[in-house]
Amino acid sequence: MLPFYVLERYEGNEALFNLVLMSIVSTYAGEPLHVHAEGLRGTGKTTIMRSARGILPPIERIKGCIYNCDPYDPHCPQHRYLSQEEIEAIGTEMIPMPFLEISHSAKVGTVAGSIDLARLTDPNHPEAHMLPGLIPQAHRGILFIDEINRLADTSPEITDILLDVMGNKPGHLQIEEAGLPAVEIIVNVSVWAASNPDEDPGPLEEIRRQLSDRFDMVCYMGRPHSVDILSNMLAENSHQKKTRLYKQRKVVQVDESKNEAYRQQIVRWAEQYDKTELPDFLRNFIARLYIKHNLESIRAIEAMQQGAVLRSLIKNRDKVQIGDVTETIPLVLKHRVDGDTLVRIINDLDTRGSKEGILSFKNRKDKKKEEEEPEYFQHDARSLKDLSRGELINTEKNLTPTDY
Amino acid sequence: MAWMEKSKVDKAASVGNYLGLYxxxxxxxxxxxxxxVSCHAHGRMPEKRVKGQIKIFTNRDAGKCFLDFVDEGQVVHIDVFHRPGEIEPIELAKAIFWALNQYFIVKDPQLQYAEDERFKITADYATRIFVTTGMGKGTVYNLMQEKVEAFGQTDEGYDHVHILAQLQKEEYYLVYVIAEVVEEFILNNELKLARVRNITHGNQKMEEESYAGYMRLPWKKLKGQNARQLPDKENVNQLIIKLAEKFGGVEEIEEFMENYSTNILKRKGIEQQKKKWGDIENDLEQLEELGILRDTMFGKVLTKQGQALKDFVLTNKCELETEIRRNIRKMPSGGKGRYKKLGKSESKMSSVELTNRNRTINNPDKNWSGNLAVPETIIQAKKNSFLRGDDHLVIKKDDLHYYDKKTYVPVDICFLIDASGSMAGDKRQAACFLAEHLLLSGKEKVAVVMFQERTSQVVVPFTRKQSVLKKGLATINPAGLTPLASGIMTAVDLIKNTRVKNPLLVLITDGLPNTPLWTMDAKADALEAASKIPEANISFICIGIEAYRQYLEKVAEKANGVLYVVDDLNKDNLINIVRTEKKQLQNARQ
Structure with a gap:
């Protein structure tokens, strides 16, 4: 697979590259960001997401903890009640940030957790023990689901688990197995998904509306239109190039150093993320959008806030600007509102001059208000009951004075 | 008291007569x-100095612009103006309901003793009267059950009670009854009635349906504004989707634009366009406002921006088609339940059984047979042995796991579309949209048969391919008479000669048959043809309009099927009907 930095960037996929970086930064800082890439087949959704595996920064966990316990904030049933000294005694280790995939043959047991067969069949010390599934093992990392629309259609049970995991930040998971006590744990997992809305069984929001709303941001992939980009892609992917380069070992080193640069950058951004706040006026502005356009889900505006801050970081700015919010809006809202509303929201922000300022909702002339002027009518009409039959019906001709 | 009530009947009757006229x-x-009161939308005229004047927008039909009707003149719009204040919609609805109920007694004293009958009549009207006040809206029927829809930003009702009543001409007398009770209700709420000094008639610039107002195309330069990449793209996309909703798809948009190219030979007249796509004047106006079209000596032509839009459509065809298909798949949200179902559908369906390898079930009481899930069974046995304390692995009956089964009832649908002259425009578009929606949102095959003038033909054989369907639908050009019998026979033959599962025949028509097939009597022939439908084991539904209900009911009966009567043939109605019917068929499986 091609390393992350080699992949061609063009207008249609730029947003996904940004989202992937934003999600990694956020996850590393401890707050998941769920991302969904939708687009035509063969536009590179899966390729970009999978190649991001190479740039994931390492995380520190309690030695051997399969639940990836943070030494400073242990959460798994085994370590949650240990004191700091006891944890130090166990020791810690660095592992790459987990990147796990839910495939289409997944079952509830493999995804959430089930009984540990190896220990159960241990000839010397057979034990009934819980083995955490993919989701708890991906704690503090990424969970990737390809063709999520198909999964939502064929495995509603797994979808229910995902709803629970993605419902809050951090998410929640309960593992149950008959004969064993249920295990309840928190999971901080960013779910990345890819799907083609045009293939069976159709777009995710038609199959499971709730699940589609759980994604903070959705990116619509476009095809490249430039001949140069396309021929570059062909060159990178040609068999000749791959075999030639891999014979000289050099390229592996180059790749590794480039990936390392990304990793360091991500760690720096994550530190910055803990410190960056969304300015009050932008927060207010987002809140007003919610009210004004009757948005339904509060998740949408939460995602807007998170997205705006992260966007300012990966653009290497230390302050969040209004542009960060406006650029985030289509990504956050496209799967939540209909096209008309989205365009209205976008243009509402865009078209006012600098004088009026997009933030001043106050000075805008409200057309509706004007129409609602209360003194428009005289309020002295007689009711129908008090009128004689001849006075009931008046036409335009009757009512228009003709004496001049 | 009695004479007052009597005078109310007189007043109402006289108002009814006048309203019928005006x-x-x-x-x-x-x-x-x-x-x-009118059949149009109303508005204030703040631009004029004269206050207290209401303008009636003769170009905006009330049913069309408030309730998404396709046909004009079906809805009476009643606005009762008052001093701004709070009017509780639920209480108002109750008042209207009881006033109607009371009125029927006075008008026809016989009804006093037939409470059920009277209640049925009133309830029927209650579903057809839609009320909006500043505090909420809904049909009288729903409001009575405390189902209130929220008052939206664009709704009317801040200083008036806004009522839409779907009434026939001979029912116009009820307008008086409604208006009187609403006024009384307002006065009882200690609000004053506003005096409308004058009314005028005129056209309104379409604001509701205008998209030109809020779209910003990148090719239209606005002063002091930095163009942004992404929002622009959203704007263009949305414009194309709007056009696609109207015209059907990317190819149709291209075809439409071709009519405004500079090559005069390729251009088609506006009448010809209207036949296919319905009223396009609004769209032309919008496009002109957006700077896509321009008036010249040779009529309207594409501007430079228009050319740019056309190029955009060509280069982004794949993405746009995906977006459009996505829109077609979308379930309708509004306009639910504006149809009546007559008759009952009963049929035996065959189902397809699939093994679900993702899910196993362990149900020792029921299951001894099925697809044994070996790994799960062994794990379960091992676990249970351990818990029981066995010293070696024992597999017992309650350890057995089986793969779950999914059953699925495929319903292949054949549409029988009336392509007579009256179906031109919006109705044709709605029927085509329905066929596409079902193809894209389901897993089954779809076929289309149309009947027109003297014959009928298969325009789309049973298929799962959207391209085939689109090509076929494009050939439907409504014109001429209604040969229903021939249409039914063609459809039945098509279904018989194709291998399909659980076929459902959906007839969409807005008229009566008027071309015979075997005899001289078109209607009798159609009934005869309908009786062939159950013989071929085909489920049947007919979607028609109220005016021809009696005859269509007979057709449905002969065909052992169901008749749906709609107030008009719009997209939402059609989709809702076919979806519910399909679901019922799937649940009715044996």
């Missing part, structure tokens, strides 16, 4: 001093 001419009237 509304029939497309005019509106002031009823009493604070109520305006």
């Amino acid at each position: 509304l029939g001419q497309g005019q509106g009237v002031r009823l009493g001093e604070s109520t305006v």
Whole structure:
């Protein structure tokens, strides 16, 4: 697979590259960001997401903890009640940030957790023990689901688990197995998904509306239109190039150093993320959008806030600007509102001059208000009951004075 | 008291007569001093100095612009103006309901003793009267059950009670009854009635349906504005989707634009375009406002921006088609339940069984047979042995796991579309949209048969391919007579000669048959043809309009099927009907 930095960037996929970086930064800082890439087949959704595996920064966990316990904030049933000294005694280790995939043959047991067969069949010390599934093992990392629309259609049970995991930040998971006590744990997992809305069984929001709303941001992939980009892609992917380069070992080193640069950058951004706040006026502005356009889900505006801050970081700015919010809006809202509303929201922000300022909702002339002027009518009409039959019906001709 | 009630009946009857006259001419009237009645939308005229004047927008039909009707003149719009204040919609609905109920007693004393009958009549009207006040909206029927829809930003009702009543001409007398009780209700709420000084008639610039107002195309330069990449793209996309909703798809948009190219030979007249796509004047106006079209000596032509839009469509065809298909798949949200179902559907369906390898079930009581899930069974046995304390692995009956089964009832649908002249425009578009929606949102095959003039033909054989369907639908050009019998026979033959599962025949028509097949009697022939439908084991539904209900009911009966009567043939109605019917068929499996 091609390393992350080699992949061609063009207008249609730029947003996904940004989202992937934003999600990694956020996850590393401890707050998941769920991302969904939708687009035509063969536009590179899966390729970009999978190649991001190479740039994931390492995380520190309690030695051997399969639940990836943070030494400073242990959460798994085994370590949650240990004191700091006891944890130090166990020791810690660095592992790459987990990147796990839910495939289409997944079952509830493999995804959430089930009984540990190896220990159960241990000839010397057979034990009934819980083995955490993919989701708890991906704690503090990424969970990737390809063709999520198909999964939502064929495995509603797994979808229910995902709803629970993605419902809050951090998410929640309960593992149950008959004969064993249920295990309840928190999971901080960013779910990345890819799907083609045009293939069976159709777009995710038609199959499971709730699940589609759980994604903070959705990116619509476009095809490249430039001949140069396309021929570059062909060159990178040609068999000749791959075999030639891999014979000289050099390229592996180059790749590794480039990936390392990304990793360091991500760690720096994550530190910055803990410190960056969304300015009050932008927060207010987002809140007003919610009210004004009757948005339904509060998740949408939460995602807007998170997205705006992260966007300012990966653009290497230390302050969040209004542009960060406006650029985030289509990504956050496209799967939540209909096209008309989205365009209205976008243009509402865009078209006012600098004088009026997009933030001043106050000075805008409200057309509706004007129409609602209360003194428009005289309020002295007689009711129908008090009128004689001849006075009931008046036409335009009757009512228009003709004496001049 | 009695004479007062009697005088109310007289007043109502007289109002009904006048309304029949004036509304029939497309005019509106002031009823009493604070109520305006018409079949159109109303608005204030703040631009004029004269206050207290209401304008009746003769170019905007009330049913069309408030309730998404396709046909004009079906809805009476009653506005009762008052001093701004709070009017509780639920209480108001109750007042209207009881006033109607009471009125029927006075009008026909016989009904006093037939409470059920009277209640049924009133309830029927209650579903057809839609009320909006500043505090909420809904049909009288729903409001009575405390189902209130929220008052939206664009809704009317801040200083008037806004009522839409779907009434026939001979029911116009009820307008008086409604207006009177609403006024009384307002006064009882200690609000004053507003005096409408004058009414005028005129056109309104379409604001609701205008998209030109809020779209910003990148090719239209606005002063002091930095162009942004992404929002622009969203704007263009949305414009194309709007056009696709109207015209059907990317190819149709291209075809439409071709009519405004500079190559005069390729251009088609506006009448010809209207036949296919319905009323396109609004769209032309919008496009002109957006700077896509321009008036010249040779009629409207594409501007430079228009050319740019055309190029955009060509280069982004794949993405746009995906977006459009996505829109077609979308379930309709509004306009639910505006149809009546007559008759019952009963049929035996065959189902397809699939093994679900993702899910196993362990149900020792029921299951001894099925697809044994070996790994799960062994794990379960091992676990249970351990818990039981066995010293070696024992597999017992309650350890057995089986793969779950999914059953699925495929319903292949054949549409029988009336392509007579009256179906031109919006109705044709709605029927085509329905076929596409079902193809894209389901897993089954779809076929289309149309009947027109003297014959009928298969325009789309049973298929799962959208391209085939689109090509076929494009050939439907409504014109001529209605040979229903021939249509049914063609459809039945098509279904018989194709291998399909659980076929469902959906007839969509807005008229009566008027071309015979075997004899001289078109209607009798159609009934004869309908009786062939159950013989071929085909489920049948017919979607028709109220006016021809009696005859269509007979057709449905002969065909052992169901008749749906709609107020009009719009997209949402059609989709809702076919979806519910399909679901029922799937649940009715044996």
